[in-house]
Each structure stands twice: as C-alpha cells, then as structure tokens.
Amino acid sequence: MSVSVIGTYHSDxxxxxxxxxxxxxEAGKSALDDSGVxxxxxxxxxxxxxxxxxxxxxxxxxxxxxxxxxxxxxxQSTRVENACASGTAAIKEAKAAIEAGExxxxxxxxxxxxxxxxxxxxxxxxxxxxxxxxEGAEGMTFPGLFAExxxxxxxxxxxSNDELRETLAKIAAKNYSNALENQYAQMSKDxxxxxxxxxxxxxxxxxxxxxxxHDCSLVSDGAAAIVLTTTEKAKELRxxxxxxxxxxxxxxxxxxxxxxxxxxxxxxEAVRQAYNQVGITVDDLDFAEVHDCFTIAELLAYxxxxxxxxxQGPKLLDDGTVMVDGRLxxxxxxxxxxxxxxxxxxxVSMAVLATRQLLGEPVGPKIExxxxxxxxxxxxxxxxxxxxxxxxxx
Amino acid sequence: MSVSVIGTYHSDxxxxxxxxxxxxxEAGKSALDDSGVxxxxxxxxxxxxxxxxxxxxxxxxxxxxxxxxxxxxxxQSTRVENACASGTAAIKEAKAAIEAGExxxxxxxxxxxxxxxxxxxxxxxxxxxxxxxxEGAEGMTFPGLFAExxxxxxxxxxxSNDELRETLAKIAAKNYSNALENQYAQMSKDxxxxxxxxxxxxxxxxxxxxxxxHDCSLVSDGAAAIVLTTTEKAKELRxxxxxxxxxxxxxxxxxxxxxxxxxxxxxxEAVRQAYNQVGITVDDLDFAEVHDCFTIAELLAYxxxxxxxxxQGPKLLDDGTVMVDGRLxxxxxxxxxxxxxxxxxxxVSMAVLATRQLLGEPVGPKIExxxxxxxxxxxxxxxxxxxxxxxxxx
Numbered sequence: 001m002s003v004s005v006i007g008t009y010h011s012d013x014x015x016x017x018x019x020x021x022x023x024x025x026e027a028g029k030s031a032l033d034d035s036g037v038x039x040x041x042x043x044x045x046x047x048x049x050x051x052x053x054x055x056x057x058x059x060x061x062x063x064x065x066x067x068x069x070x071x072x073x074x075x076q077s078t079r080v081e082n083a084c085a086s087g088t089a090a091i092k093e094a095k096a097a098i099e100a101g102e103x104x105x106x107x108x109x110x111x112x113x114x115x116x117x118x119x120x121x122x123x124x125x126x127x128x129x130x131x132x133x134x135e136g137a138e139g140m141t142f143p144g145l146f147a148e149x150x151x152x153x154x155x156x157x158x159x160s161n162d163e164l165r166e167t168l169a170k171i172a173a174k175n176y177s178n179a180l181e182n183q184y185a186q187m188s189k190d191x192x193x194x195x196x197x198x199x200x201x202x203x204x205x206x207x208x209x210x211x212x213x214h215d216c217s218l219v220s221d222g223a224a225a226i227v228l229t230t231t232e233k234a235k236e237l238r239x240x241x242x243x244x245x246x247x248x249x250x251x252x253x254x255x256x257x258x259x260x261x262x263x264x265x266x267x268x269e270a271v272r273q274a275y276n277q278v279g280i281t282v283d284d285l286d287f288a289e290v291h292d293c294f295t296i297a298e299l300l301a302y303x304x305x306x307x308x309x310x311x312q313g314p315k316l317l318d319d320g321t322v323m324v325d326g327r328l329x330x331x332x333x334x335x336x337x338x339x340x341x342x343x344x345x346x347x348v349s350m351a352v353l354a355t356r357q358l359l360g361e362p363v364g365p366k367i368e369x370x371x372x373x374x375x376x377x378x379x380x381x382x383x384x385x386x387x388x389x390x391x392x393x394x
Numbered sequence: 395m396s397v398s399v400i401g402t403y404h405s406d407x408x409x410x411x412x413x414x415x416x417x418x419x420e421a422g423k424s425a426l427d428d429s430g431v432x433x434x435x436x437x438x439x440x441x442x443x444x445x446x447x448x449x450x451x452x453x454x455x456x457x458x459x460x461x462x463x464x465x466x467x468x469x470q471s472t473r474v475e476n477a478c479a480s481g482t483a484a485i486k487e488a489k490a491a492i493e494a495g496e497x498x499x500x501x502x503x504x505x506x507x508x509x510x511x512x513x514x515x516x517x518x519x520x521x522x523x524x525x526x527x528x529e530g531a532e533g534m535t536f537p538g539l540f541a542e543x544x545x546x547x548x549x550x551x552x553x554s555n556d557e558l559r560e561t562l563a564k565i566a567a568k569n570y571s572n573a574l575e576n577q578y579a580q581m582s583k584d585x586x587x588x589x590x591x592x593x594x595x596x597x598x599x600x601x602x603x604x605x606x607x608h609d610c611s612l613v614s615d616g617a618a619a620i621v622l623t624t625t626e627k628a629k630e631l632r633x634x635x636x637x638x639x640x641x642x643x644x645x646x647x648x649x650x651x652x653x654x655x656x657x658x659x660x661x662x663e664a665v666r667q668a669y670n671q672v673g674i675t676v677d678d679l680d681f682a683e684v685h686d687c688f689t690i691a692e693l694l695a696y697x698x699x700x701x702x703x704x705x706q707g708p709k710l711l712d713d714g715t716v717m718v719d720g721r722l723x724x725x726x727x728x729x730x731x732x733x734x735x736x737x738x739x740x741x742v743s744m745a746v747l748a749t750r751q752l753l754g755e756p757v758g759p760k761i762e763x764x765x766x767x768x769x770x771x772x773x774x775x776x777x778x779x780x781x782x783x784x785x786x787x788x
Binding site for chain 1: 413439445446448458468469472473474476477483486489490493494496519524525527530660663774
C-alpha cells in the first residue's frame with residue numbers, strides 16, 4: 001500500500017510571538033483546511049517535537065492537538081522524538097499506521113519553539129541530543145560535533161584551511177540566495193559568496209574551529225504540517241498527487257567517537273535503501289532538500305546521496321550541479337541555514353517543500369518539470385537518519 | 395494481521411545504581427535472549443521514555459539501543475513519548491510497523507530513571523506532562539490533579555470523607571499485599587487495610603487533599619522490554635503464544651478543566667473500542683493491570699473498564715471482586731502503587747506482566763487458567779489512554 005500527501009502547511013520560521021500551542025493549533029487547522037479532509041475523518045495524529053520539556057516546560061504535547069477542532073476529541077495522538085529528525089520520525093509513524101490499515105487519514109505536525117531560551121539555554125537543550133555523559137556534559141556542543149566532521153573531512157581529503165572555508169562559504173551563499181524567494185524563510189540576505197567569505201571576524205566569528213557563525217543553522221520558532229492518506233484515496237480527491245514513495249530510517253551510535261568522523265555512514269545507508277525501494281538512483285532525482293544544520297553537513301550529504309564520489313563534493317558547487325538551475329538543486333528553499341531550523345518542525349517542513357515543489361507551487365524557486373524529490377533529515381551527529389522519496393503521480 | 399509477544403524482560407523497580415543507559419541496554423539484551431530472536435533479525439526498535447531530558451539531560455535516547463548489540467547498528471530506533479503511557483505508546487508504534495509489513499521483529503523498551511532528581515525536581519518534571527501554562531506553571535502537581543478527580547467522584551456519588559478514605563485505603567492495602575509476591579516490586583510491606591487506614595498523620599501525610607502519601611505511586615528507576623512479531627511467526631517458535639489482540643489509544647483534552655473531573659471519559663472509550671475489536675466484554679477478562687498512579691485512579695478504572703456501574707466501584711473491594719482470588723483480579727502485580735512507577739517503563743511492564751501471567755509464569759500471584767487480560771495505561775490526568783487486550787493462543 002502506498003501513502004500520499006493531501007494537505008500541507010508551513011508557518012513563517014522566525015522568532016515568533018506565538019506560543020508552541022498556538023503554532024501547533026494553527027498548523028493543524030491550516031493543513032486540514034488545505035487537505036479538504038474533515039477533522040472527524042482524521043483517525044491518527046503524530047506530533048514531531050524535539051524538546052517541549054527543555055524549551056517550553058511542556059512534555060506530553062501530543063494531546064494538545066485536541067484543541068485544533070472539537071471533532072478531534074478522542075483521536076489517538078502521539079509525540080515522536082528523534083532529535084532534529086523528530087518531524088520525519090512522526091511522518092514515518094503515520095505512514096506505518098496507514099499502511100497497517102489502522103488509520104485512513106493522518107495529521108502530522110512538526111513544531112518547535114526555541115526562542116524562549118537564550119543562546120546558552122538553546123545550546124544546552126540541543127546538546128541533550130548528543131550522548132550526554134561524554135559529549136553534552138563535557139561541554140561538547142553541536143557546532144563542536146560537526147566541527148569534528150569538518151576536521152575529519154579536511155584531513156581525509158587533504159584540503160587546505162582555505163579550500164574548506166571557501167567550499168563552506170559557497171554552500172552558505174547558495175542557501176542565502178535560494179531563501180530570497182522563500183516567503184517563510186527566517187533570513188533574507190542577498191549575500192554573495194564573496195560577501196560571506198569576506199565578512200569581518202566580528203560578524204562571522206569562529207564558533208567551533210573550523211566552523212564559523214555563518215556555517216551554522218538558525219535558532220527558530222515554527223511549525224509545519226501535512227495530511228496523509230492512501231494514494232488510492234488521495235487520487236479520488238486530486239488529479240495530481242504526491243506520493244511518499246519511500247521513507248527509510250537508519251540509526252548510528254549516539255556517541256560520535258564510536259564512528260568515523262569524516263563521512264555520514266548511516267545516512268548513506270538510509271539513502272541507499274530508499275533508492276532501492278523505489279528503484280531509482282541519484283540520477284532520477286529532480287531536487288533534494290538535505291539537513292544542512294551546518295554547512296559541512298550539506299557537503300557530506302552530497303556524498304551520502306551519491307551525487308559525488310567521496311571527497312568530490314566541493315566540485316558540485318563550482319560546476320553548478322547543486323545550484324537552483326543546476327542538474328540537482330539542493331536546498332532550493334534555502335535549507336536550515338537560511339530558511340531556519342525549528343528542530344521538531346524541520347522534517348515536516350521538508351515534506352511540505354517537496355510536496356509543493358512537485359505540485360508546481362513551490363516554496364522558493366521553481367524547478368521546472370520536477371517529478372521526484374529526496375528529503376534527508378537527521379537527528380544528532382548524523383545518528384537518526386531519514387531518507388524520503390517523494391514522487392508526483394499524475 | 396495479528397501481533398504477538400515472544401520475549402519479555404522486567405528489571406527490579408527501585409532506586410537503582412544503574413544509569414538510564416545501563417537500564418536500557420540490560421533490558422534490550424535480556425528481552426532478546428528471552429525471545430531467542432537474534433539481534434540481526436530485529437528490524438525495528440521503539441523506546442518508551444517520558445523525560446530523559448528532564449531526569450537525565452538525555453533527549454534522543456533511542457539510538458543508544460545500538461549499544462545493545464553491534465548487529466543492531468543501522469536498525470531504525472525511535473523514541474515515543476506520551477507521558478506515563480510512553481511505554482504503551484512505543485508498543486503501539488511497533489505493532490503498527492509489523493502490521494504494515496515493514497518490520498518482522500520489533501524490540502520495545504520502556505525505561506525511566508527518575509531518582510536522579512530530588513522530590514521537588516521529580517514533581518516539577520512530572521508536572522510538564524500536565525498543561526503547563528494553566529496547571530504546572532500555576533503550581534498544580536499530579537497529586538493535585540488526581541485530587542480533583544477524588545473530590546469530583548466524592549461529590550458526584552455523595553460519599554463521606556470517611557467512605558472515600560476507606561475505599562482508597564482498601565486499594566492501597568490490596569496492592570501492597572499483591573506486591574509481596576512480585577520479586578521486582580519496589581515495596582514489600584505486609585500492611586493490611588487497618589494498617590494503612592490507621593497510619594499516623596506523620597507516616598501518611600496529606601499530599602493534596604483528599605489524597606495522602608499512601609494514595610500515591612512511587613518514584614522509581616526501572617526498565618521493561620518485549621519482543622514482538624507476527625502471531626504466525628511466533629507460533630513457529632512457540633507452542634503457546636500471547637497475542638496482543640487489540641491496542642486502542644484515545645486522547646482527551648490536555649487541560650483537566652476542559653473535562654469532567656469525576657470520571658475517565660476517554661479511558662472508557664479506549665476500553666470500549668478494545669473490547670469491540672476483540673469481540674469481548676469485561677466478563678471475558680481473567681485479570682487486569684490498570685494505571686493506579688493514585689488509588690483514586692484505580693477506583694475510576696474499575697468503572698472505566700465496565701466492572702462496576704458509575705459510583706459502584708467501592709463495592710468491588712468489599713465483595714472481593716478485584717482481589718487476587720476474586721472474579722477479576724486487578725493489579726495482581728501490586729500496581730504502580732506497590733511495584734513502582736518508572737513512568738516510561740510502566741506500559742511495557744504491564745505488557746510483560748500480562749504476557750507472563752497468560753503463560754503461567756506470573757510476576758506476582760498466579761491466576762489459574764487465565765486466558766485473556768487487559769492492561770490500561772494512561773498519561774497525564776487520563777489524557778493519553780491505552781487499552782490493550784492480551785490473549786493466550788494455544
């Protein structure tokens with residue numbers, strides 16, 4: 001049985017005046033409206049949220065979905081958490097429930113409200129997604145963990161400091177440029193590659209050598225939501241339908257020191273399995289939205305999805321492959337770097353972006369004739385990995 | 395397609411020297427051993443955990459399951475959270491994945507390590523499972539919320555203070571008595587009804603009028619785990635198999651003031667649906683393990699499962715119905731009151747208890763000839779409700 005998306009919603013990503021409750025309810029209501037499915041027909045709700053406890057003193061967030069519509073009362077509602085991949089984790093559970101024949105229409109909401117805390121608080125709360133005893137508790141942060149990947153990659157592929165810095169700046173600049181057309185994006189700065197590269201130290205300080213401020217994604221509030229059903233039912237409601245053709249999750253060791261620190265091993269495995277399930281290769285993709293929590297993560301993602309051989313990722317920025325008008329636009333939305341990264345919402349945001357792009361009503365630049373897209377969302381230091389393939393069915 | 399349990403593990407519930415990581419790994423290893431399923435054949439893992447963030451600074455706990463066995467590396471692993479029902483919520487997701495044909499052998503672990511915090515810290519962390527802005531933030535605690543149920547019940551059914559106190563003491567005493575035979579139980583006190591009723595104020599202080607200390611469940615560390623597969627596969631491995639014949643989840647409003655405070659409305663609905671799915675009534679049950687986070691919750695559960703008409707619950711204690719040798723033993727294990735309540739583990743603990751009872755190797759007193767059992771697990775103030783029916787298949 002196959003599952004498709006029949007409704008989407010995407011909030012602004014920014015520093016919001018709205019509470020996590022209001023973000024959740026607005027997302028749910030709006031996705032239902034967009035889908036045309038009535039609240040009483042929704043028979044399963046999944047909420048992707050990373051740390052309502054840490055950011056908002058609110059665990060057990062899922063039942064708040066009853067406040068979306070009185071007709072939802074008694075509907076099963078479940079919170080799913082796998083760090084920054086909580087959104088896709090929620091989609092995965094909804095998909096399985098539909099495939100099991102248990103649920104006909106599922107509502108999935110990803111939501112996070114992070115700006116309740118100051119930078120120090122956010123950093124600490126995010127660090128709880130690392131292996132706390134050896135990482136978070138020892139002062140390791142996520143910029144620090146991804147700095148290890150950057151150093152590992154540089155060493156393995158014998159890049160100079162400048163070569164690495166230039167590559168990462170190209171990624172940041174591409175994503176800033178793409179986000180200019182994304183109405184929901186948190187950043188709207190027409191900074192070129194030269195601008196990013198030449199920012200004064202004060203405006204682009206070192207966060208965790210070799211990663212600078214402009215290598216890091218943003219602290220954001222936001223929500224996104226989708227309605228899922230069987231492709232069969234979706235086809236009754238729509239002429240064109242976006243199918244979630246595959247969603248594969250792989251897991252690696254939580255602690256980074258148990259794994260290579262120069263590539264995304266489990267991520268690669270998730271993508272490989274997803275391609276196999278659909279019977280495609282990277283050559284069949286028309287776009288990809290990947291988890292650029294740090295610019296180095298996007299670089300490693302190029303290689304994890306098979307777009308470049310190991311160590312060849314940087315060339316894709318020079319030959320234009322990953323640019324919005326290139327062979328495979330990556331993060332046409334601006335990515336986490338520029339659109340923002342309310343962590344529990346990010347996976348669902350990617351699903352919304354893929355769906356709208358395939359329907360020809362993109363958030364951000366349009367990719368003409370797009371029929372197949374990949375989303376790659378992960379939690380932790382590439383620990384909980386989710387590769388999803390979305391496909392237009394006419 | 396039907397799903398069955400083929401391996402179980404239950405840790406001691408107590409104040410443990412072990413970390414949450416050790417509890418998780420021991421539970422996973424032991425359930426795998428008990429099942430006979432090899433780690434390499436496990437293709438899905440679900441972790442029920444309420445607040446690793448609040449208690450242990452550890453969100454994103456699911457990937458730690460990779461440390462159970464190197465052969466598990468890359469296996470999907472997902473944390474599920476719905477307050478004190480997180481364990482059953484995890485079982486539900488595993489069941490759906492098997493029914494969807496996505497997973498053949500699932501490992502489900504419920505775990506919580508609460509004693510890292512002092513009483514004040516535990517109370518605050520648990521209060522994050524209430525609707526924070528109007529409840530937790532306003533100083534409302536879970537004893538306070540369930541006190542509202544106790545007051546509502548007393549008023550609606552015109553009980554005197556003494557009548558209510560006596561009923562609740564009978565529940566506590568029954569559960570203390572039952573736990574004497576439960577090797578994993580946190581409390582082992584041969585306190586009779588008279589003992590509990592006559593405890594001096596100092597030893598049984600008022601926590602939230604009318605609930606006293608001995609009306610409250612315990613603060614515990616612990617873990618429980620099960621291995622699930624299709625009933626068909628289970629039958630190939632075993633002569634006698636315990637089927638998870640139904641698992642229904644219903645949700646009510648998170649905020650208690652949006653609901654009646656004298657009965658468990660959504661809980662009743664979950665049980666009704668579960669009975670219907672299996673085609674049974676309360677008369678077909680041989681035992682029940684219910685969510686007695688407070689003694690008043692067990693009383694309301696009697697009525698929610700249809701064992702007594704509204705307001706008639708207290709009689710079941712006098713006529714012996716719910717006693718271990720009665721018509722329908724309730725909490726033969728000692729329940730949350732006496733066995734302990736490591737919140738994320740509780741739902742999986744109930745699954746282990748039901749399975750072992752049906753296989754004739756009970757944790758706690760044996761119920762001769764038991765063939766069908768109910769578990770009732772909820773999160774929050776009866777907000778996220780899960781009714782499960784376990785059935786012996788010979």
